[in-house]
Amino acid sequence: MRHIAIIGSGPAGYYTAEAAQKLWGDEVRVDIIDRLPVPYGLIRTGVAPDHQSIKGVSRRYEATALSDNVRFVGNVTVGPDVTIAELGELYDAVVLATGAPSDRPVGIPGGDLPGVIGSAAFVGWYNGHPDHADLAPPLRGAGAVIVGAGNVALDVARVLAKTDEEFAGSDIVAHALDQLRGGRFDTITILARRGPHQIAMTPKELGELGHLARAAPEVDPADLPPVDTDAALDPGQRKSVAHLRSFAARAVSKAVRIIFDFHAAPLRIEGEGRVQRVVVERTTLDATGRVAMTGQTYVVPASLVVSCIGYRTPPIDGVPYDEQLGRFANVDGRIAPRLYAVGWARRGPTGTIGTNRPDGFMIIDQIAADIMPDSGKQGRAGLDRLLDARGVEVVTFRDWQRIDDVEVAGARAGAPREKLVSMAALLAARA
Template sequence: MRHIAIIGSGPAGYYTAEAAQKLWGNEVRVDIVDRLPVPYGLIRTGVAPDHQQIKGVSRRYEATALSDNVRFVGNVTVGRDVTVAELRDEYDAVVLATGAPSDKPLGLPGDDLPGVVGSAAFVGWYNGHPDHADLAPPLRGLGAVVVGAGNVALDVARVLAKTKGEFGGSDIAGHALDRLSVGGFGTITILARRGPHQIAMTPKELGELDHLARAIPVVDPADLPPIEADAALDPGQRKSVGHLRRFATRIGGKPIRLVFDFYASPLRIEGDGRAERVVVERTRLDAHGAVVPTGATYAVPADLVVGCIGYRTPPIDGVPYDAKLGRFANDEGRIAPGLYAVGWARRGPTGTIGTNRPDGFMIIDHVVADLRTDGGKRGRAGLDELLAGRGVEVVTFRDWRRIDQAEVAAARPGSPREKFVSVKALLGARA
């Protein structure tokens, strides 16, 4: 019998468990350990609350979780309740699937001012993540600035722009919905250091901006390359730029302007005791596509600044770490004998949710190649003994289903659930 411990219950963790099942069937036991009492990681607290179709992928993970040889071990923090070294002693393979839940800092003067937050924190706040439920970002003023040119920046801007009614059918946290519905900014500016051809925004997410009730997307026609240059783009990118071209023809008429500010690099954040403005330098691209500063600066009013420039995997004691790349140091997923990384913990925050499936199967292929015996370590019996001796209150998948039922029962009309946003409340909902 092989015993595998997977640290992290998001997409990468469950795809890795699925791969182990498909390979070994009943000859493997997989324990999926998570520090939160709830599974699914990014699906629950990272995907935008108004993108319920994407969240539906959790049904696939539930099928894996309900099988006899996969177990969810929630409310267990690796590094505090049990160490990686101890897990390696008890399991034939340990796979780190912790994702990249920490923000990459903006690294600008003034980024420590109140009103400046990272996207992991802001998205976690409106998604009900226990780590960020008390964030209390400013949601009223002259303007908000979102730094970044990817889909996360679009999610943040869209959530700031929506009315309360537009969140019908979403699972946005109640505390966020209440505050967003009484707040508002006249202008939401998305700062992008490069131009329209370099964005990492997908057509679907850009197209959603067409349907906002109180906000209109704004693009300066002067920022757009000649239309014939679009022919060199791949079809998806060409469609994205097509949305931007359409936005550039729009005329006002709605109370909120969602401004795409291209060729704009933030220099510093200023304010008297809190964020009030972002000083921006105009940029251009050289012949090789590199960003070149022009020296021309201007200020953008910003009571709220959200940095959407990437994420990092937090280090774990005893695990080699690549501080430059913000992920575990690894060679195609191998960290050390019997120790692996998968998903964002392996490659950094790149790719879609589905990218994690081939990643998980690759890691299990490595385990097969490296594990030259049929296993033989204690696995879950050893983990249970360690956790029981330390008085750790473990949450099972059966417990999670009770929490799930309680959240569904507490939902406001039209919403799929009302999330409990503290560990204490989540634990209490198991009864």
């Protein structure tokens, strides 16, 4: 029998568990450990609430979770409740699938002013993550500035711009919907350091901006490169740039403007006790494609700044860490003997949800090459004894199903669920 502990119950964790099942069948026991009492990680608290079709992938993970040899061990924090070293004594292999839930710092003067929020926190707020439910971002005033040129920036802009009616069928949490209803911005500016050809925005997400009820995207035609240069792009990029060209070609007047400001690097954030403006410098690209500063500056008024410039994996005591890349130090997923990383914890915040599946299968292949089939490790029995002795309340997948029932029953009309947003409420719902 092989015993594997996976830290993190998001896509990378469940795909790794699925791979272990497919390789070893009944000859493996997998414990998926998470500090939250709810599974699915990014699917629950990272995917935009109005993208329910993407969240549907959790049904695949549920099939894995309900099998006899995979167990969800929720409400257990690695470090305070059990250490990596202790897990290494109990399991044949320990896989870190913690994702990258922390924001990269914005890294400019004024980045600590009230009203400057990282995208992980902002997305967690409207998705009901217990860590961010009390965020209360400023949602009225001079305007919102979003820093970044990826899909998360589009998600934030779309959530800020939508009407109540456009959230029908989504699982945006009630506290976020109430606060959005109480204050909306007339201007949302997306700052991108590079040009349209360098964005990491996919066609579907860009296209959605063109169909909002009260908001319209704006692109300055002067920011667009010559049309014939689009031929060098891959098909997805060409479609994305085609959306930008269509935004530039039409003059649509709506209550909310979503302004794409390309070749724009934030220099500093200013304000008296809170965010009031962002000082931006115009950029250009040199012959090698690198960003070059021009010295030309201007001011964008803002009461809210959301930084969507990337994520980092939080360090864990005793685990080698790459500070520059913001992930665990590893070579093709191997960190140390019988200690591995998978998904964003291995490669950084790149790729789609589906990218984690081949990643998980690769890691299991490595584990198969590294460990003996019958090492005599205690596995889950040893973990249960340790956690019980420490008074840790473990949340099982059956417990999660009861929480799920409570959330679904409490949904507002048309919504799939109303998420419980505090640890106390989540734990109480198990009864």
